[in-house]
Amino acid sequence: MRMDEPNHQQALDAAVDAALPSPQPGAGAVVQHSFLTAILRSVQQRSIEQRVLAGFGLVFAGILVISVISYRNMTVLIRNGHQDQRSHEFIQLLDAMGEAMDDAENGHRRFLVTGDESYLTAYNTLRERAPEFARYLRELTSPESSQGAHVTHLAQLITQQLQEERNAIELRNKTGFEGVRGMALTGVAKASLDAARKLQAQMEQEENKALAQRVIESTSTTRSSIILLSIGALLLFVLLAAVYYLIRHDITARRRIAAELQRRGELLEAANKELEAFSYSVSHDLRAPLRHIDGYASLLAKATAVSLDDKAKRYLHTISEAATRMGQLIDDLLVFSRMGRQEMLHGTVNLDQLIAAVLHDLRHDLQDRTISWKIAQLPDVTGDAAMMRQVFVNLIANAIKFTSTQPNATIEIGSRSDGPNEAVLFVRDNGVGFDMQYANKLFGVFQRLHRADEFEGTGIGLANVRRIIHRHGGKSWAEGALGKGATFYVSLPLARPST
Amino acid sequence: MTLSKPIVLAEDNPRDAELTLAAMEEHQLADKVILCHDGAEVLDYLYCRGPFKTRLQGNPAVVLLDLKMPKVDGLEVLRTIKNDADLRPIPVVMLTSSREERDLAESYALGANAYVVKPVEFHQFLKAVKELGVFWGMINEPPPEGAGRAAGRSA
Numbered sequence: 001m002r003m004d005e006p007n008h009q010q011a012l013d014a015a016v017d018a019a020l021p022s023p024q025p026g027a028g029a030v031v032q033h034s035f036l037t038a039i040l041r042s043v044q045q046r047s048i049e050q051r052v053l054a055g056f057g058l059v060f061a062g063i064l065v066i067s068v069i070s071y072r073n074m075t076v077l078i079r080n081g082h083q084d085q086r087s088h089e090f091i092q093l094l095d096a097m098g099e100a101m102d103d104a105e106n107g108h109r110r111f112l113v114t115g116d117e118s119y120l121t122a123y124n125t126l127r128e129r130a131p132e133f134a135r136y137l138r139e140l141t142s143p144e145s146s147q148g149a150h151v152t153h154l155a156q157l158i159t160q161q162l163q164e165e166r167n168a169i170e171l172r173n174k175t176g177f178e179g180v181r182g183m184a185l186t187g188v189a190k191a192s193l194d195a196a197r198k199l200q201a202q203m204e205q206e207e208n209k210a211l212a213q214r215v216i217e218s219t220s221t222t223r224s225s226i227i228l229l230s231i232g233a234l235l236l237f238v239l240l241a242a243v244y245y246l247i248r249h250d251i252t253a254r255r256r257i258a259a260e261l262q263r264r265g266e267l268l269e270a271a272n273k274e275l276e277a278f279s280y281s282v283s284h285d286l287r288a289p290l291r292h293i294d295g296y297a298s299l300l301a302k303a304t305a306v307s308l309d310d311k312a313k314r315y316l317h318t319i320s321e322a323a324t325r326m327g328q329l330i331d332d333l334l335v336f337s338r339m340g341r342q343e344m345l346h347g348t349v350n351l352d353q354l355i356a357a358v359l360h361d362l363r364h365d366l367q368d369r370t371i372s373w374k375i376a377q378l379p380d381v382t383g384d385a386a387m388m389r390q391v392f393v394n395l396i397a398n399a400i401k402f403t404s405t406q407p408n409a410t411i412e413i414g415s416r417s418d419g420p421n422e423a424v425l426f427v428r429d430n431g432v433g434f435d436m437q438y439a440n441k442l443f444g445v446f447q448r449l450h451r452a453d454e455f456e457g458t459g460i461g462l463a464n465v466r467r468i469i470h471r472h473g474g475k476s477w478a479e480g481a482l483g484k485g486a487t488f489y490v491s492l493p494l495a496r497p498s499t
Numbered sequence: 500m501t502l503s504k505p506i507v508l509a510e511d512n513p514r515d516a517e518l519t520l521a522a523m524e525e526h527q528l529a530d531k532v533i534l535c536h537d538g539a540e541v542l543d544y545l546y547c548r549g550p551f552k553t554r555l556q557g558n559p560a561v562v563l564l565d566l567k568m569p570k571v572d573g574l575e576v577l578r579t580i581k582n583d584a585d586l587r588p589i590p591v592v593m594l595t596s597s598r599e600e601r602d603l604a605e606s607y608a609l610g611a612n613a614y615v616v617k618p619v620e621f622h623q624f625l626k627a628v629k630e631l632g633v634f635w636g637m638i639n640e641p642p643p644e645g646a647g648r649a650a651g652r653s654a
Binding site: 291 | 521566596599600617618620621624
């Protein structure tokens with residue numbers, strides 16, 4: 001795992017470099033660089049889940065920003081499109097109106113000359129449609145804009161033209177051609193018509209200018225949208241690639257770990273089988289020669305009982321003793337090895353009963369000893385009863401053994417609760433104790449803190465205790481001081497109260 | 500109580516055999532011991548064949564079986580004895596170095612009558628073998644001849 005870190009880091013660097021603008025040379029570069037480093041460092045400290053989440057967060061944030069900007073740009077384009085259409089309609093309408101006004105004036109002049117009412121059709125049409133024209137124009141503009149004011153002005157000019165023309169028609173009807181000859185030659189509403197035409201041209205120009213401006217705006221909006229989408233897509237792609245890399249890297253690592261675990265499991269199983277075969281053969285084959293050593297040494301001692309001197313007898317005795325001790329060591333080692341492999345039976349263990357039974361079994365070791373016992377009520381624990389028994393036989397036998405030099409021996413067995421699921425049990429004595437600097441050695445296989453002639457034993461008891469407690473998911477430790485006794489602690493899972 | 504029936508001792512290791520016989524000697528049981536050096540020899544004795552063709556008919560008082568033996572091992576001999584109606588009543592005591600649980604379990608499952616782990620310490624070994632010899636050879640009343648067949652018929 002560790003070996004892959006730099007590789008991982010490079011990919012991250014690349015992703016971050018791609019996602020952020022590269023630092024500009026100059027004064028800002030230092031600041032920006034340290035800022036980048038800070039970001040990188042904070043990224044490195046996160047777990048894979050947090051990094052992936054951050055990556056996806058950035059992607060979604062990017063999508064959101066792009067969506068908002070795109071939506072705004074689209075709105076602008078659509079609005080401009082609508083407004084363009086209105087502008088075109090507006091201009092068409094203005095043209096149509098101009099034509100209608102011209103037609104009305106021309107027809108009107110012909111009427112003034114000929115008196116033929118059929119020439120007034122255009123005039124009548126204009127009169128009928130003038131309010132409609134004005135309304136349409138107003139609808140196509142906003143009242144506050146300059147075009148709005150122009151529309152109002154234009155409507156006034158049309159009204160003025162129509163008014164002047166109607167006055168001329170009435171005059172023609174009363175006085176005949178002669179009364180309106182001058183008017184007919186110059187045109188009745190020439191001034192207002194000219195003003196109207198001028199205004200109309202100005203309005204058209206303004207509208208065309210607005211149109212052109214909108215075209216520029218639309219074009220730039222479209223271009224910026226395309227650029228934004230391209231950059232956004234690129235950024236998102238880079239981010240997604242980084243996230244993909246992170247996930248793939250993680251999955252690869254996990255797969256490798258799983259494969260490695262499986263491999264090690266298989267190795268462990270093979271090793272266990274081998275160990276079992278080994279201890280089986282130790283059990284069978286190693287003991288026989290020891291039995292022979294002791295057996296023949298004893299037979300020799302018996303056969304030569306008369307002829308051998310005391311020194312030679314002592315030698316033979318030592319041979320027998322050594323063989324016996326080695327037999328004991330082998331037995332202890334086998335028990336220890338079995339303790340690690342033996343299947344555990346889980347059940348509720350009543351420690352009060354268990355301690356009472358252990359003390360009953362140990363009563364032979366207690367002959368002619370006066371020990372004051374302080375045994376508190378103990379909780380029920382979960383575990384293998386036989387193994388638990390082994391633990392307390394070892395701890396209590398140790399306490400009895402190491403208080404043997406103490407005239408007023410006291411052994412205390414108690415418990416304290418350590419959270420809702422765990423109990424800490426202890427066996428305390430006021431025996432010879434031990435130096436705390438050797439506290440860790442106490443639980444080792446065949447580790448002893450006393451000479452063989454001080455206290456007997458092979459030194460396997462506490463190793464067994466530790467192994468059993470460890471297999472139950474608990475801990476074992478000891479406190480003590482030279483000459484001031486020792487306390488051995490074990491933590492065990494509490495029994496669940498039956499409901 | 501006099502020992503009329505022999506004790507069959509299956510032991511491939513000559514030293515163990517010698518030590519066991521030395522232990523038996525203490526109670527004048529040694530001359531009743533038939534020593535077999537492997538499982539095949541035990542079966543030869545029980546079925547009166549090979550070197551034991553001419554022996555007196557009748558089952559031994561007890562068979563002391565080592566587990567690990569050449570040719571036919573102890574568990575195989577035990578299985579053969581307990582599967583044979585004629586031999587089934589013979590008490591079989593496993594006398595072995597192994598304290599392994601699976602050996603114990605398998606022996607009892609096959610019908611062993613006792614299981615004794617040879618102690619490393621000679622004095623304890625002496626005591627154990629002597630007690631075995633005395634109990635199975637003198638105290639225990641061996642099954643009458645044809646006990647297995649009789650039980651088989653009545654069953």
